[in-house]
Amino acid sequence: MLNADIEKVLVDEKQLDEITTRLAKQIDEDYKDTKNRLVMVCILKGSLMFMSDLMKKVTVPVEIDCMKVSSYGRGTTSTGSINIYLDLIRPDIEECDLLIIEDIVDSGNTLSYLTKYLKNRGAKSVRTCTLLDKPSRREVEYTPDYVGLEIPDEFVIGYGLDYAERYRALPYIGVLKPSVYMQK
Ligand code: IMP
Ligand code: MG
DSSP, X not given: OOOTTEEEEEEOHHHHHHHHHHHHHHHHHHHTXXXXXXXXXXXXXXXXXXXXXXXXXXXXXOEEEEEEEOOOTTSSSOOOOOOEEEOOOOTTGXXXXXXXXXXXXXXXXXXXXXXXXXXXXXXXXXXXXXXXXXXXXXXXXXXXXXXXXXXXXXXXXXXXXXXXTBSTTOSSEEEEOHHHHHTO
16 A cells, blocks of 8 residues: 555556666676776665666676765755765775766755765776765756666655655555655
């Protein structure tokens, strides 16, 4: 049954499955000849479900790691500044192809900052893979390397994404009823 706070389902489980299958094939193709260690870096917490589904379908050898960075706080507008709460701790970063796995690109601040930061730390390469992209919301010019789906400017939740820490466990991407944030 649909969660009572959800206005509509934007991306259902079947579409999510198709998206991760397509992205995994692209990743396999692009990294099949690399001599470096491929590390998928999950940006916590929003990318947990996406990364776990995606990595099961990638067949080239892959290692995993996690980072936690600031995003929205409690509301639905971006703060612009990025804080790193959990850093990537690897002594071998200079031997790695890093593939940052993100739930959604909005202003572009998070991924443009993280890409520069991890390149500066000496990674062999840094690419980004996002499940969702809202290109109409960019504040900085930024194009992710892999995009699951472009969506319009709507605040979405589910499949890892939250509103004030809620709805992450839903198996689909949905749009909240406006009444949910009005009452806050
Ligand atoms: P950016 O730095 O503005 O691109 O922000 C990206 C981060 O903002 C994402 O990792 C999400 O945590 C959060 N975010 C952006 N749009 C949404 C949304 O529609 N729903 C939930 N979180 C979002
Ligand atoms: Mg996030």
